Amino acid sequence: MVRQVRRQMLDDGEPVTRARLAAAVQSSGRLLGAEGALRAVDRVQAELQGLGPLQELALLPGISDILVNGPDRVWVDSGHGLELTGLRFGSDTEVQALAARLIAAGGRRLDDSNPCVDVQLRGYRVHAVLRPVSTGSTLLSIRIRRTLTFTLEELQAGGTVDPESAGVLRRMVAARLNFLISGATGTGKTTLLSTLLSLSDPRERLVLVEDAAELDPRHPHVVGLQSRHGNVEGTGSVDQAELVRQALRMRPDRLVVGECRGAEVRELLAAMNTGHDGAGGTIHANSAASVPARLAALGALAGMSSTALNLQAASALDVVVHLGREAAGRRVAEIAVVAASSDGRLLTVPALLPFSSANSHGPGWAALQERLSRGVGNGPAGMRHETLTP
Structure with a gap:
């Protein structure tokens, strides 16, 4: 269902808003209930405008960095050193697709001719490295900008x-x-x-x-x-x-x-x-x-x-x-x-x-x-x- 809604939103070329996402989820024909529909809207919005599968980590309090070293190696820093999370991607292809989408959202291109790129997005600084410059998997480093200023x-x-x-x-x-x-x-x-x-x-x-x-x-x-x-x-x-x-x-x-x-x-x-x-x-x-x-x-x-x-x-x-x-x-x-x-x-x-x-x-x-x-x-x-x- 998420893929169906995402494809629909991308194909019609209209601006992606939360109201349109909710309408698309409702018209998908799936019986989700109110709570399930809200989760589906959040997931599709993360896929289209946010950090995809990494969005849930970015919403955790205190997280300053998300580091993807491979499909099964996603780390976070919450101020007490790096910690390995349980989040997993299906394959390196999924990591690369997410990296390419985020870089494109920042107005730049990630491909064989530009294998190392960083961009600024709303609230995030994203850096990506493709193979073979990366000796292992696609590398994705995300610095989260916290708007809270302390006295x-x-x-x-x-x-x-x-x-x-x-x-x-x-x-x-x-x-x-x-x-x-x-x-x-x-x-x-x-x-x-x-x-x-x-x-x-x-x-x-x-x-x-x-x-x-x-x-x-x-x-x-x-x-x-x-x-x-x-x-x-x-x-x-x-x-x-x-x-x-x-x-x-x-x-x-x-x-x-x-x-x-x-x-x-x-x-x-x-x-x-x-x-x-x-x-x-x-x-x-x-x-x-x-x-x-x-x-x-x-x-x-x-x-x-x-x-x-x-x-x-x-x-x-x-x-x-x-x-x-x-x-x-x-x-x-x-x-x-x-x-x-x-x-x-x-x-x-x-x-x-x-x-x-x-x-x-x-x-x-x-x-x-x-x-x-x-x-x-x-x-x-x-x-x-x-x-x-x-």
């Missing part, structure tokens, strides 16, 4: 931040310090960034630049720019570096890059160094101490020398907030200040180590307090250049 109090109640670090983060936003949130995949960088942006003055204009639109701060004045991949002819792409340049013409009070992952790091650092205070973003790194190396790698993609990158970053950035995944869950593991060493190297000096069993204040604590109390325009120019020892 800092809610993150504190949930154990992500402790009271002292919550106070520091509030003062960091109020003082309009430039910051990066670092962490590995799935540690909650985007969630924390949305929370911090929600603390911005309501009179400020936030301009968000993202590869995939995921930030959703509770703020009255937010505009977003999202990068675009090339079409099937390979033209029409707009990368994040170009979007940062466009954002600078949009009178941003706070310029935010959702994730620094390429040449846009040069544009962001340049903006921070030319009066755009209160800027921020996220970056993939395993620790706060590894952020300078990560920035150097991204700067190299933009044609920056290590010396130029170090000078730009030391002058532009104030704070790195690092998130870690622990047995107790995702937590703010470190808040560090950014500075230059005496020999010109870029440093992230630990200032606050939340949840530490020992002294939680590190060698950068005094410098952090100075920056928080100074804020924007309250101290002499060039104060970000102070030399610190980790």
Whole structure:
């Protein structure tokens, strides 16, 4: 019956609505009852507009990622590591058909000439890889965008931040310090960034630049720019570096890059160094101490020398907030200040180590307090250049 209704909806060429789905199910001639009819409508809608058999997993609370490694290997991540589910596809052909439909819904094509494709759908980021690029089955990776934005109090109640670090983060936003949130995949960088942006003055204009639109701060004045991949002819792409340049013409009070992952790091650092205070973003790194190396790698993609990158970053950035995944869950593991060493190297000096069993204040604590109390325009120019020892 589901196949019959799906075929009917696709053949008539009319827009697919829930009302039309319900009418098609009712006219199928099957005696389903009210509850059965609702289940049938949901199933057909998932087949036509949703994630198909994976839709039931996407509706589970807390699920952030769905990973299909093969017809009988469907994994999910709900914040406690990957878990194998009992969901099964009939064959790899079914996985490939679902992947091709999702990619097509995002305006791109998945086939032998384009075996690795990612798209943005409403609420999802979908990436697919076909054989033989995939050495096994068709691979499907789905990141679920949750529209819920937490307050800092809610993150504190949930154990992500402790009271002292919550106070520091509030003062960091109020003082309009430039910051990066670092962490590995799935540690909650985007969630924390949305929370911090929600603390911005309501009179400020936030301009968000993202590869995939995921930030959703509770703020009255937010505009977003999202990068675009090339079409099937390979033209029409707009990368994040170009979007940062466009954002600078949009009178941003706070310029935010959702994730620094390429040449846009040069544009962001340049903006921070030319009066755009209160800027921020996220970056993939395993620790706060590894952020300078990560920035150097991204700067190299933009044609920056290590010396130029170090000078730009030391002058532009104030704070790195690092998130870690622990047995107790995702937590703010470190808040560090950014500075230059005496020999010109870029440093992230630990200032606050939340949840530490020992002294939680590190060698950068005094410098952090100075920056928080100074804020924007309250101290002499060039104060970000102070030399610190980790």
